[in-house]
Amino acid sequence: MKARDWLGVVPFIGMLGGVPFVNRVEPYVLGMPFVLFWIVLWVVLTSVIMAVIHQLDPATKEEESSS
Amino acid sequence: MNIALLIIFAFLLLSFYSGIRARQGKDMNMEQWTVGGRGFGSIFIFLLVAGEIYTTFTFLGGSGWAYSKGAPSYYVLSYISLAYVISYWLLPPIWRYAKEHKLVSQSDFFVSKYNSPMLGILVAAVGVIAIIPYLVLQFKGLGIIVSEASYGTISPAAAVWLGVIAVTIYVMLSGIHGSAWTAAIKDIMIFFVVIFLGIYLPYHYYGGIQPMFAAVHAANPGFLTFPTEGLSTSWYISTVLITVFGFYMWPHTFGSVFSAKNENVFRKNTIMLPLYTLMLLFVFFVGFTAILQVPGLKGADGDLSLLRLSLKTFDPWIVGIIGAAGLLTALVPGSMLLMTGATLLAKNVYKVMAPATSDVQIAKVAKLLVPVLSLISLYFTLSGGDTLVTLLLMGYSLVTQLFPALLFSLGKQPLVNKYGAFAGIAAGVLTVAYTTVSQATLATLFPHWPSVIQDLNIGVVALLVNIVVMFGVTLITKPLFVNGQQAANTEGTPTFK
Numbered sequence: 001m002k003a004r005d006w007l008g009v010v011p012f013i014g015m016l017g018g019v020p021f022v023n024r025v026e027p028y029v030l031g032m033p034f035v036l037f038w039i040v041l042w043v044v045l046t047s048v049i050m051a052v053i054h055q056l057d058p059a060t061k062e063e064e065s066s067s
Numbered sequence: 068m069n070i071a072l073l074i075i076f077a078f079l080l081l082s083f084y085s086g087i088r089a090r091q092g093k094d095m096n097m098e099q100w101t102v103g104g105r106g107f108g109s110i111f112i113f114l115l116v117a118g119e120i121y122t123t124f125t126f127l128g129g130s131g132w133a134y135s136k137g138a139p140s141y142y143v144l145s146y147i148s149l150a151y152v153i154s155y156w157l158l159p160p161i162w163r164y165a166k167e168h169k170l171v172s173q174s175d176f177f178v179s180k181y182n183s184p185m186l187g188i189l190v191a192a193v194g195v196i197a198i199i200p201y202l203v204l205q206f207k208g209l210g211i212i213v214s215e216a217s218y219g220t221i222s223p224a225a226a227v228w229l230g231v232i233a234v235t236i237y238v239m240l241s242g243i244h245g246s247a248w249t250a251a252i253k254d255i256m257i258f259f260v261v262i263f264l265g266i267y268l269p270y271h272y273y274g275g276i277q278p279m280f281a282a283v284h285a286a287n288p289g290f291l292t293f294p295t296e297g298l299s300t301s302w303y304i305s306t307v308l309i310t311v312f313g314f315y316m317w318p319h320t321f322g323s324v325f326s327a328k329n330e331n332v333f334r335k336n337t338i339m340l341p342l343y344t345l346m347l348l349f350v351f352f353v354g355f356t357a358i359l360q361v362p363g364l365k366g367a368d369g370d371l372s373l374l375r376l377s378l379k380t381f382d383p384w385i386v387g388i389i390g391a392a393g394l395l396t397a398l399v400p401g402s403m404l405l406m407t408g409a410t411l412l413a414k415n416v417y418k419v420m421a422p423a424t425s426d427v428q429i430a431k432v433a434k435l436l437v438p439v440l441s442l443i444s445l446y447f448t449l450s451g452g453d454t455l456v457t458l459l460l461m462g463y464s465l466v467t468q469l470f471p472a473l474l475f476s477l478g479k480q481p482l483v484n485k486y487g488a489f490a491g492i493a494a495g496v497l498t499v500a501y502t503t504v505s506q507a508t509l510a511t512l513f514p515h516w517p518s519v520i521q522d523l524n525i526g527v528v529a530l531l532v533n534i535v536v537m538f539g540v541t542l543i544t545k546p547l548f549v550n551g552q553q554a555a556n557t558e559g560t561p562t563f564k
Binding site for chain 1: 276293351
């Protein structure tokens with residue numbers, strides 16, 4: 001596995017590993033209880049991380065030519 | 068008939084029409100009926116994948132769980148996002164192999180990889196058994212929508228019958244093309260309906276999102292965080308992992324992977340799809356708003372919360388539009404599930420038993436099986452009292468059992484042999500069946516263990532049993548056969564012997 005692929009583990013750590021440590025209501029962020037906000041934050045970060053992986057991955061550069 | 072029901076039936080007729088129209092002029096052989104000729108681009112795949120994920124479960128079950136359980140409902144956001152992460156690495160090799168070997172179903176994939184039609188039958192059986200609770204979920208949702216929108220004039224049981232008949236007719240009329248068009252209408256509608264409800268309702272009743280949460284917190288402290296026991300953070304982590312692994316193991320989801328134009332479609336989709344899950348947030352807002360506004364819905368009735376709150380708040384015509392969006396969220400995935408189940412049984416079970424059957428006959432058998440599966444699911448819909456989430460988790464713990472055998476087959480040579488794969492899947496599924504029937508959990512099996520372990524999803528145990536048996540049987544059977552491992556089938560389409 002390349003360093004790029006290991007990036008894919010980060011959303012799991014944030015979304016799953018983080019939750020036991022942020023399992024509380026206060027402070028509210030964007031109107032949401034903190035633990036819900038944390039999960040939402042990681043959904044957005046997951047998207048960002050996948051964009052970075054996509055950018056770094058040479059396989060995505062072959063584009064439609066392969067089909 | 069009131070205006071709400073009229074709107075819902077108008078949408079039903081519209082989807083029948085688009086189903087028939089999409090099909091006209093198409094030569095419907097088996098491959099086209101099921102995978103749409105492998106010609107869909109990025110946007111259509113997006114809609115198709117989204118269409119399967121945003122089912123009546125999301126709409127009614129998501130709000131229902133927020134209403135009755137609170138924070139544990141957040142697991143849905145996490146598992147869908149993380150499943151997309153895995154898809155970046157999981158789907159391209161599956162797609163490539165399926166294209167090379169012209170496979171049309173999930174079961175074909177196992178048959179070809181492990182060179183074992185028997186394994187194909189097992190995989191098809193597991194898929195169909197897992198589909199049934201998922202279908203029950205859609206039918207239950209349809210029943211809830213029709214009976215609530217009728218303002219009590221149609222009984223829930225009669226509404227379920229109507230829903231089942233509608234879905235069955237829809238599947239018979241259209242193949243995947245009908246689903247794709249209806250999915251497009253559905254996704255646009257559900258998007259606006261959910262965003263509207265999720266913002267309007269908390270503002271209407273509480274003046275904002277945060278005041279709404281604060282009121283819920285004041286009335287029931289602890290409801291907005293994971294409890295220390297039961298549906299705790301340890302339940303959350305294990306359940307998310309189980310469902311992430313199971314996500315692409317649903318036969319219909321696995322099958323839809325084959326319809327992509329090229330493998331980069333999947334890689335590109337992983338960027339946007341997680342953001343799409345944020346729509347669920349608005350579904351949760353509705354469920355949390357309903358807690359203090361329509362109190363007293365116990366157990367499975369929590370699934371009624373979104374519609375009950377809508378009935379209380381809006382004019383019948385708005386209820387009709389909400390109901391129509393709900394109808395489509397049940398119709399699209401319901402039809403996909405029925406079609407996949409019927410095709411699997413016809414092609415990967417019936418055809419293996421009766422190899423002389425022609426493709427035309429198999430397609431006929433598949434269509435005949437559609438109403439049969441409908442009736443079986445109807446029976447369970449009318450007899451069971453589970454919440455939508457419970458039903459989904461039951462299906463998930465079954466399909467997840469296919470994941471290890473799939474994962475270990477992705478390399479050039481499968482890591483385990485066909486006996487191991489067969490025994491592992493069987494052992495995992497039996498463990499799930501035992502724990503479902505006996506209602507066992509880790510807490511009842513090991514009453515003295517710490518709750519961190521007791522709260523783990525029981526599916527974790529089934530998965531461990533599965534993997535241990537898989538490697539164990541592979542090791543035992545290895546010396547009994549020449550060369551140890553059978554070669555992966557590289558000779559094109561699998562031959563059924």
